[in-house]
Amino acid sequence: MAENYVGKRVKRTEDPRLIQGLAHYVDDIKLPDTLHAVFLRSIYAHARIKSVDTSAAAKVPGVVAVYTGKDVSAKIGPVPCAGALPDLKTPDHRVLATNKVYFVGHPIAVVVAENRYAAKDAADLIQVDYEELPVALDEEKATQPGSPVIHEQFGTNVAYKLTAGEGDIEAALKSADKVIKQRILNQRLAPIAMEPRGVLVRYYPGEQELTMWTSTQIPHLARTQIALMLGFPENKFRLIAPEVGGGFGSKLNVYAEEALLGWIAMQLNRPVKWIESRRENIQATIHGRGQTGYLEIGYKKDGTITGLRYNVFADLGSYFQLLTPAIPTLTGLMLSGCYKIPAIQINVTGVFTNKMATDAYRGAGRPEATYVVERALDLVAADMGKDPVEVRRKNFPAPSEFPFKTATGLFYDSGNYEGALKKALDISGYHKLRDEQAKARKEGRLIGIGVSTYVEICALGPSQAMPAGGWESATVRIEPTGKVTVLTGASPHGQGQETSFAQLAADQLGVHINDVTVIHGDTSIVQYGIGTFGSRATAVGGTAVWYAIEKLKEKANKIAHHLLEAGEGKVTFKDGKFSVEAPKVKAASVPEPVLPAAGMAPGASLPDPEPHGKHVSLQDVALAAHLAKSLPQDMEPGLSATYFFEPKNFTFPFGTHIAVVEIDRETGEIHFQRYVAVDDCGKVINPMLVDGQVQGGIVQALGQALFEEVVYDDQGQLVSGTLMDYAVPRASNIPWMELDRTETPTDVNPMGVKGVGEAGTIGATPAIVAAVVDALSPLGVRHLDMPIKPETVWRIIGKNKTGAA
Amino acid sequence: MIPTQFEYVAAKSLDEALSLLGKHKDDAKLLAGGHSLIPAMKLRLAQPQVLIDISRIKDLSYIREEKGQVRIGSMTTHYQIESSDLLRRICPLLPETATHLGDVQVRNKGTIGGSLAHSDPAADWPAAVLALDAEIVVAGPKGERAIKADKFFVDLLTTALEQGEILREVRFNTPQGTVGQSYVKVRHPASGFAVVGVAVNLSVNGGKCQSAGVGITGVAPKAYRASGVEKALQGNALDAKTLSVAAAHASDGVDANTDLFASGEYRRHLAEVYTRRALGTAVSRAK
């Protein structure tokens, strides 16, 4: 296959429409006669609803309907949760609260009006009589006797307990020369997609056709689930994810508002739209992380790790969203990091709290695990007085040890951890940095170098390991004019697969990239698919495209063979042309194209037609396939192929991140000096897209390390409820990133791609924390909780005034 | 943005705005750049019934120097101040302050008058006008009055403006002689407003401080003049020692704010450090 596009920094074909404001997000789609919905949400974290009086709201001019939990709870099924765990206590999660509210932001009623203004005015007039109840907020305290219980029917706030891991952990820790313990926090974060959620629904009663535009990462799965909630036939239900302005996992979900709007549209026979406000987004779109854990790591005098145990309390929030209880299990799976650890145990306690549900946020359980392991290795290194790099090296599996089995039950496909580490050390000039650091320390400066070597689990995943299928689908069609249409079941929303899949198809078919269109997100156009999350869209969805094209080429080859009357001759395909290798056949009667051939864009770089020998172009074949006048016997007309790709394993990308910071001794402020990342995501289709994914991930990791935290006060009020309080990193906070790669292909798919969507959030957080801790290590600091704020650092320095200065 | 219903009137002159304000009284709000008012209306924290837009009144937008005084119309935008060649020459403190303020959009729309009238405890302009010992000129039904900056900021989101009055102009004496100015700011990681913002306006003679104006924002419920700092500088040689002794008075007598990012104690500390740094920069520029 010619690599005209794959591996090149092809500019994103998505961008012109995005940067010119020409893209269509849910709110850009306008239907005549649309009604607008506004939700009334709980102002308390935990309260009994004694009554809801909507009479004043209903009288507001322009209001068409007001619905409360009583009106809808029996009519719409529960909000689904796909996380199946043994003995899981699953609360009945209805679209509106009826008897009790469980968190600030819990929807109680919805007003539907001719415009958003009237709807909001009316929502302000709804009277809710609450009886406040005591709250359970802290995932540890909520498990203790005497804590208020959120779901009375369970008699406890513990939703589940789970133990996983292999090896005799007790013996492993006993055999260690030393065991280090550390309490580790992974604070709650808000995903903050730039586009909040939004839903628009239209119902045609005559055709009984329900169409929903919703900002989602999983159009097909959402359609299935919402169809079930509504008791509506899935095959008459079209769900469209139009342009989606980021998700980061928060739209890998099925939300109450979506189903409720579907129901309302059918009640009123008019389109209904709801656009989430930023306040609602921070209150009532899923949060991520939220784990408090206790780490024990045992090691031998030479630095060999003998075992790792992690007892963790996972803050699940008050209800389950799609994957809520499952996220901490991913933490358990990845606790081996990129190290040989013979015995690992995780004990998860999933805990209900009076907060919004946690669920998948970029990394989804893996950043938590990586943070735990990387902190653990740093603690061992500090304890031994060794360079953190040496301790890591000591415990790496060698490239020859792959597939590598972990004590968490995974088989890592391929890896060369030393390779990525070495490259990052070289780029950063690590040893020189350490010398400079030593010098700076003598001058009283606080410089820190943090290293994280991570591995992550991507390309989710084999269906056996997934709640709702882990495959992905693709249909590839050559239209009569020779244009190529790719339908992918993955639903990219910013990652750039419209470009990278087109690169792939263009190379495989030998056509110009402008002649390929990638379509996704519409359940009526695209065959069933799973979606974009878990760094899977390219590794699984791209592979489906790859196989579909191979399948299509087989058919095209047969048609070409027929058209070329190749007889015994072998037909080969190269650069968009089928040619006969044996030139002995009689002249081919290629049908004259009656439609214009594929428009080649200016500058297209296809080679000149072969000077001799007979050939037909892909366009000729496509036309012949559709005219169907001269096809091999018994061959179906048309030229398209569909492939559902089921991966046989996950993939395990890895890399090394190095952060260098200097701390302002006087104020505790943290300034980046360097940031180096070497990521290995297997084969790279578009280096620019990979860089973009890594950069974005690092920024969000930096947010967790230094800025972000969803804070509820002791009454359960959300005090970080606006972007004036919840600090996402800004351009000015972000260091220059020196990015590079190693390329270790996987054998899980024929292209060798692994996935990179979450690598940054997984690899960077521990590197940044380690850098700050390292800077403060002369003051005896071994660990700090995130987000590390300047004030915390200032207090530490203050306490140590007599220290190193 | 889903505010409550309101009427909108664009005033063509200051007189028209004053008479509209007289007519609608508490039901009305003046609309300048809208970058404090609209966010409050969007959250329904402000629910005015009438908006009187004064941002289109041409006579309220100007920057000029007359008879030894700098005069800035209240509807002058942050960006107009940031990009004013005149100010860069005779009072660089103001353009420098503007560069720290919000983002490009905010600077293109927001006005100095709107900011001062709003008196956000973490806004940047109050620090600068305090350091310049400016006067705030307000027009009302009974005519005009001028209020000293340090009397203008009364409390959290509260100024000396009275019902029916409109902030018309900011004016101050053109800095004379050898002048050193600076504005430094610790940005709040979420809001971008000042955790601490220190504006310094020094006039120097023979290495000694002839006069000092120091305004501090972000630390207390309202921006204030750090008179303890100013006193410690007055008449003294501007060496490192003097600056740090002076900076130690940065938050004398104020009740420091606490939020998720910084406690009152830490804010006071930052106020001291950044006052010292701002003074250092101002001294280095006094040439």
Ligand SMILES: Cc1cc2nc3c(=O)[nH]c(=O)nc-3n(C[C@H](O)[C@H](O)[C@H](O)COP(=O)(O)OP(=O)(O)OC[C@H]3O[C@@H](n4cnc5c(N)ncnc54)[C@H](O)[C@@H]3O)c2cc1C
């Ligand atoms: C994203 C964002 C970031 C920001 N960052 C910063 C920052 O870093 N630093 C900073 O200082 N500010 C910041 N601001 C606020 C910004 O500077 C505002 O523009 C300013 O505070 C208000 O000016 P305005 O012209 O927009 O006034 P408006 O919002 O129109 O009015 C503010 C208030 O003052 C009243 N008012 C306006 N003009 C007059 C007048 N002439 N007489 C009497 N009353 C009047 C109005 O009725 C209203 O109550 C930010 C704002 C936003 C939206």
